Amino acid sequence: MLEKKQNPLFVGTLAKGLRLLRAFDESHVSLSLAELVTLTGLEKSAVQRMAHTLHQEGMLERDPGTRRYRPSHAWLELAYAYYWSDPLISRVLPKLVEFSRVHGETVNLAQISGDHIIYSLRLPNQRTQFAASIVGRRVPALGTASGRVILATWSDDEVAHALETWPIRAATPKTITDRGAIADGIACASQDGYSITQGQMMLNEISLAVPIVGIDGRANAALQVAVSSHSFDIERVREELLPALLDTASGIPG
Amino acid sequence: MLEKKQNPLFVGTLAKGLRLLRAFDESHVSLSLAELVTLTGLEKSAVQRMAHTLHQEGMLERDPGTRRYRPSHAWLELAYAYYWSDPLISRVLPKLVEFSRVHGETVNLAQISGDHIIYSLRLPNQRTQFAASIVGRRVPALGTASGRVILATWSDDEVAHALETWPIRAATPKTITDRGAIADGIACASQDGYSITQGQMMLNEISLAVPIVGIDGRANAALQVAVSSHSFDIERVREELLPALLDTASGIPG
DNA sequence: ATCATAAGTATCAAATAATGATACTGCAAC
DNA sequence: GTTGCAGTATCATTATTTGATACTTATGAT
Structure with a gap:
């Protein structure tokens, strides 16, 4: 060898x-x-x-x-051991269950994992696709609302580095592959405290994510809701789901 | 060495x-x-x-x-790969989500794994404990409604062998550790097509399980609902949840 | 059926790569 | 400071992995 x-x-x-x-x-x-x-x-x-x-x-x-x-x-069984070992999981799970019950929409916990995000908790609803229902899926962070809203809490240097080097994969015709546009998205997320994307991973999907921030203001994870653009438009997501999601996330010590 | x-x-x-x-x-x-x-x-x-x-x-x-x-x-990520590899998962998941939404109670997919059952899909509700919310948990099959209802579809020889050799762990004061009593439970399950237990894994928990049977009538998996004995008694479980659960399971090719 | 090809299985000599004893370093408690 | 323990580094020894090859079993084309 x-x-x-x-x-x-x-x-x-x-x-x-x-x-x-x-x-x-x-x-x-x-x-x-x-x-x-x-x-x-x-x-x-x-x-x-x-x-x-x-x-x-x-x-x-x-x-x-x-x-x-x-x-x-x-x-x-390995996943089971993982769940016990990650202290964030037990803090997020009950809040996520509550949110799911109240709103009936798909909610996820997304964690940063290198230059990808990994979905570590998922509560699907009836419309959720199989791939979006099962935990452990990894997708390039820059292409997701969760990844962007997490990055939005990081230092300028780190964001710049991520924008240069992290991968992007076009999953739909509408996927934004322009790094400048993504930079703008992160800047907005930084201002607003949330991020909304449309059709990035899947067509007809609107995705809303808010960060789970620690005492230092930095996030390594996000809560994310996915809804169909047939039943929601962005404005309605902002009005109906955003306040509740922010509320849920704020109750979780990062 | x-x-x-x-x-x-x-x-x-x-x-x-x-x-x-x-x-x-x-x-x-x-x-x-x-x-x-x-x-x-x-x-x-x-x-x-x-x-x-x-x-x-x-x-x-x-x-x-x-x-x-x-x-x-x-x-x-390994769990993710597992989910794709097991064909039962994609057949069960949508039905389980549907059941969860309609009834609002905790539902699980339990699969036989040697002499244990392993929970491979779980849809928790707000009252569900952490350990009962996360997939990959293994428990001795004889101590669970799921394990019994699966065994109930097996041959007499296999059941006898399981009753002799499979482990039992007392998880609560009410756990049945007498193998004769468990044999009776399996016999009932075989007759009725379902199994109900109370306080076996956790006090104040009622557990209902129905098998997912293949064309040969044999099951390797079960659907299981867990409810609190504070909100339900066994009779109400039988009346309200059993028909729906049987219906759900019958729609799944084993 | 028969043959051809590929996939899976078994074997073994060669030497690489894992072993485990031991020595070193740093940390924490006394 | 000193002691004890956990973690780290080193190295000669040799047990273990290696990978080439031969064998067997499946597959599928003619």
Whole structure:
């Protein structure tokens, strides 16, 4: 292996095993040995060994018929441990449930995670798409109301750096890919204390986000509501949902 | 290492790394190196290397101040991949959301996972406890309405074997730990097509579960509603919630 | 059916990469 | 200050992973 030399504490074998786990995503729900080989870039023999071990250890399910591997229930157990470990979760969850019940609209907790945001709590309603109903989804932060409203609480330097280097992915024809326009959006969010986007991740979707700020005024997370533009226009979102969402967020120590 | 000889394909290093991940749970939300050593039973050096690697690979967060490790957002990403990979999830989710909206009570999808059930979808309401709101929780199957109603669709041999060998954990003073009584409960569930328990996992909780059966009549999952015994008695659960829950479950191909 | 090709499985010699003992450093409590 | 403990760094030893290859089983085309 002529890989880049790492710290001698780095255990390559473990890292390889993790690459198998990471190979699974929404477009790779089950993988054969051969597919794992191409996706991970590892040797066939290595994949064989890692897959065998992960299966033995209960991290991969295996269909005896097709011989394909799938994520096991253990992946949900890990999420369970995560939820207990992140102190923000237990503070946000009851407020989010309350908001969901009162307004009947989809609400999420979004946390910054590098240059993406990750949805860590989601309360879907009947109209919510599958992908928007399940936790753990990551999307480029600059393309979301949540990401922008979080950034809006950061220093100018950090915002400038993010605007230069963070990725943008056009998910709909209406996705704003111009970094100047995004900068304006963040500036507005900074002024207003909230951010509204339309059709950025999905067409016909209006998204409203407010930050969860700490005592220092800085946010690493946001509450976000998603509504259909068929039932709401931006003005109505601002009038009906914004005050309640701000109220909810302000009751949460960041 | 004088461990039991495994298949030569078994990669011990990877298995050790996974043990670090598994060390985290609801009572171990963050762990120091020393704690990891005692919990995993591995050598200090090994834990040092594994933790370093997991941190490098983004699987463990590390507080620079306390030097303690915590689960990272990657653990939620794994859950995301799981959700896409399990075809039952997308079939159940919309029905569960609908049920939750109509009745306003906590509903769960419980799946059998060895001798435990695991809650893979949860829609909490305001009264729901934290532990009962987050997915990935595992509890001994025999102690739950869901577990019993699933078992009720299995063959007599399988049920007998489960009754003999599966674990039971007394979670409340009212938990039924007598295997004969549980056998009766399963027999009833088999007759009735549902199971109701009271105060098994938590005092003052009534739990109703119905199976999600496949074409062969066999179930690996159940829908479950939890209500407070302050607001409901068993009779009212049977009258108001049971028909709707049966209806919901029957619309889901197992 | 038969064959051809691909996918999965098993084996093994070579040497890399993990091991674990130990020594070092820094922090915190006494 | 001194002591004790947790975390970090180092290194010779060798157990473990490695990856090439051969074997077996599935798949699907003719």
